[in-house]
Amino acid sequence: xxxxxxxxxxxxxxxxxxxxxxxxxxxxxxxxxxxxxxxxxxxxxxxxxxxxxxxxxxxxxxxxxxxxxxxxxxxxxxxxxxxxxxxxxxxxxxxxxxxxxxxxxxxxxxxxxxxxxxxxxxxxxxxxxxxxxxxxxxxxxxxxxxxxxxxxxxxxxxxxxxxxxxxxxxxxxxxxxxxxxxxxxxxxxxxxxxxxxxxxxxxxxxxxxxxxxxxxxxxxxxxxxxxxxxxxxxxxxxxxxxxxxxxxxxxxxxxxxxxxxxxxxxxxxxxxxxxxxxxxxxxxxxxxxxxxxxxxxxxxxxxxxxxxxxxxxxxxxxxxxxxxxxxxxxxxxxxxxxxxxxxxxxxxxxxxxxxxxx
Numbered sequence: 001x002x003x004x005x006x007x008x009x010x011x012x013x014x015x016x017x018x019x020x021x022x023x024x025x026x027x028x029x030x031x032x033x034x035x036x037x038x039x040x041x042x043x044x045x046x047x048x049x050x051x052x053x054x055x056x057x058x059x060x061x062x063x064x065x066x067x068x069x070x071x072x073x074x075x076x077x078x079x080x081x082x083x084x085x086x087x088x089x090x091x092x093x094x095x096x097x098x099x100x101x102x103x104x105x106x107x108x109x110x111x112x113x114x115x116x117x118x119x120x121x122x123x124x125x126x127x128x129x130x131x132x133x134x135x136x137x138x139x140x141x142x143x144x145x146x147x148x149x150x151x152x153x154x155x156x157x158x159x160x161x162x163x164x165x166x167x168x169x170x171x172x173x174x175x176x177x178x179x180x181x182x183x184x185x186x187x188x189x190x191x192x193x194x195x196x197x198x199x200x201x202x203x204x205x206x207x208x209x210x211x212x213x214x215x216x217x218x219x220x221x222x223x224x225x226x227x228x229x230x231x232x233x234x235x236x237x238x239x240x241x242x243x244x245x246x247x248x249x250x251x252x253x254x255x256x257x258x259x260x261x262x263x264x265x266x267x268x269x270x271x272x273x274x275x276x277x278x279x280x281x282x283x284x285x286x287x288x289x290x291x292x293x294x295x296x297x298x299x300x301x302x303x304x305x306x307x308x309x310x311x312x313x314x315x316x317x318x319x320x321x322x323x324x325x326x327x328x329x330x331x332x333x334x335x336x337x338x339x340x341x342x343x344x345x346x347x348x349x350x351x352x353x354x355x356x357x358x
Contacts, residue, residue: 030163041252060262071101071110195226234268
C-alpha cells in the first residue's frame with residue numbers, strides 16, 4: 001500500500017506540498033449545489049442545530065449534517081429525541097439528515113419523512129463504531145452484511161427523490177475491507193455520492209486514516225467521492241484532494257476544536273493563505289456559542305457548555321483556569337458570566353473589538 005502523507009507529517013518540508021492543488025470550489029450531489037466542497041460531518045452529541053448554525057455563521061462550510069438519527073425512533077410518534085435531532089432552521093440549507101438502522105422498510109419510511117421535513121439530502125450511516133449501535137446491526141455493524149445493505153439502498157432510493165448518500169468505514173477490520181464493493185453497490189443502486197472515513201470499525205478513531213483507500217475509491221466509481229479522516233488543517237484538506245482526487249472533504253472532530261477550519265480552507269483555496277484565530281476570536285467564539293445555547297433554550301445547555309469547554313479552550317492562555325470555572329458553573333448564565341470575566345481580565349480593550357468571528 002502506498003503510504004500517503006498528511007501535511008502535519010511533512011510540515012517541516014513545505015516543498016513536499018503539491019503546488020496549486022486546492023479543495024474544489026463547488027460540488028454537485030444530485031440536484032444540490034454545494035459551495036465550497038467542504039462538509040461538516042455528522043457527529044452524535046455535537047452537530048445539533050445550534051452548532052450547525054454556529055459553523056454556518058463562521059463561513060466556509062458547503063454542507064452541514066444532522067446528528068445521526070434512529071430510523072426506528074423517527075417512526076415512534078413519541079420519540080422526542082429524534083424530533084429534536086431533526087429540527088433545523090432555513091438558514092442551514094443546504095442540509096443533510098443522517099439516518100441509522102437496519103430495517104429496509106423502516107429506513108425507507110424514515111427517509112420519506114426526512115424529505116417531507118424539507119431536508120435537501122438524506123444520508124445513511126454505515127460508519128458509527130459505537131458498540132451500542134453496532135450490536136443493533138446499525139452503523140458499521142452492517143458492513144458485514146452487504147446483501148442487507150443492498151436492500152436498504154434499493155428501498156430508500158425508491159422512497160425519495162432528494163439526493164441519497166452514504167457514509168461508511170472501509171470495513172470491519174483490515175482483513176474484511178468492503179469499501180470498493182460497497183461503493184460500487186451504492187452507485188449501481190442509484191445513490192448520488194459516497195463518503196468514507198478511511199479507517200476500519202476495529203480502529204475506531206485510533207491510528208491513521210488510510211488515504212490510499214479514498215484514492216482507490218475514486219478510481220472505482222463515477223459518482224462523487226467525499227474523503228474523511230485526519231484533516232487537521234487547510235493544508236491537509238488540499239493534500240487529501242491532491243493525493244486521492246476526491247471531490248470534497250468532510251471534517252468532523254477538528255471542527256469542534258477549530259470551528260474556523262472551514263473558513264480557513266476557503267481562504268487557503270482562494271489565496272494560498274489563511275488567518276489564525278486570535279485570543280479575542282476565541283473569546284467571541286465561546287461567548288457566541290454559549291449565548292446561542294441559552295437563547296435557543298437547548299435541553300442540557302449547561303452540559304453542552306462543559307462538553308465543549310475542553311475543545312473551545314484549546315489554545316487559550318490560562319485555559320485550565322477557564323475550564324475549571326466552566327465546570328463549576330451551575331447555570332448557563334453563570335457559565336457565560338465566568339467566560340466574560342475571564343477574558344475581560346486577560347484581554348486589552350483593543351483586542352476585544354469585534355472580529356470576523358462575531
